[in-house]
Amino acid sequence: MIVVISHPTPIEGEFQTLHQLFDAGLEFFHLYKPGFSSKEIEAYWAQIPEKYRQKVSMHSDHLKFHSLQELEKCSVDYEYAMLSPIFDSISKRGYKSSFDLKELRNFLKGRKEKIIALGGIDEDKIEKIKEAGFSGIALLGAVWHSENPIRKYKVIKEKWMK
Template structure:
């Protein structure tokens, strides 16, 4: 299961991040679009060293080398830069908004977020007109894992996994909750139950 940081700062964010990892979070995508390079470096520096291998950078990719981070995410607009980075033996991921784009991805991508699967929790009035469960029937790319993003919460995780997604990513369900760690644990339990 993947968690994406809230774009803006959250109270006790680093402490929550460390707790999420302690509870078994596999990957944390650091998506802070307004951070300067220095702010990003300071943010990463606060996360416990033993969790660095579980971090994925959405921006300021040049910091990956300095911090021993081996995972880079490319938003849709930046995919052209990918193959320069791929030569540096980084694990790469990206974001897509249609199954056609997903099917056409280069096999170097380990996984891709497809969104929004459900009505977004973190972005107001953000939902897709596409029925992604219907669209998934035309999936032909099985080299890249397909991750459900957008509106993912405890009540719909099972539906996403049953309908062909390989995994899920959480954002609003965690960060908009009064107890982010407990909410993560609930979602994790549901996902683990499905995979058993």
Template structure:
């Protein structure tokens, strides 16, 4: 399974330095989800991360910075998808001229996952378990339903919400192609973000064998 790390939603630039260390230790997919960032704030954040790692970054907002920083992809949020034609046309044009560019989105309902007709590089489904970073966001999917819907998805499905090392084996059994970790990395009271990242990464390696 692939590993994705989400940013926090706060304005800390020190986080970007920790993310750089994760890149140095093998992270290959980092999503920046900071809807409150103005363009100049996002630029400052990206400048902390060495350019050689920019191709592994997916932006959730300030999409126009993709080109100047040569980033790896764009996440289409609910706001972007409200303009259905525009978001589809944007994907079509960018994929034509930037074939390596990735597009992702998030689903919170199994029925929406099945009805989706657009092909994404991968999609998130959640919350699968009780969220660590968002109080009140509880997992409410049955394992049998998850297996069935994941197997029929047009895009690889990554588990989102409450992902911890002890949940990884079950995620693999359910058919997820990857996992997204947020709270366990940034809200961990017992480990630094780097230590938590290493633990998740090493557990995923164990499951490969």
């Protein structure tokens, strides 16, 4: 499972890139525009082709945890939750990971819930994420801060699918 999260602020060519990501097989897109008004969110939504809208959800509608303790205490049923930052963030300067991969592997072993790795995810981290036992990855900085977001997504997707 790969989730791409929108850049929090508008970026040049964003919709063209988003359409190309969907064409490249993107299955889950989280719309994350914290500074947008509801009217701006509606306008953003209107620019997403109808055939892709079932793959789009609001990032705020999903659970996100920043520690194993938070995750353990959660009593809400969920399809999947994100755990962040697994590695030092690409998009948020100074947002450092405090996770130990061995501890994560022990925690995730045998869990029924889908836990998605978020934070600092790039192609060089895919094997470590798989070894830890995550159900999926969420991408923001790796895609939106890349010179070629589509190529970057495809490289990461190929490594994830192996």
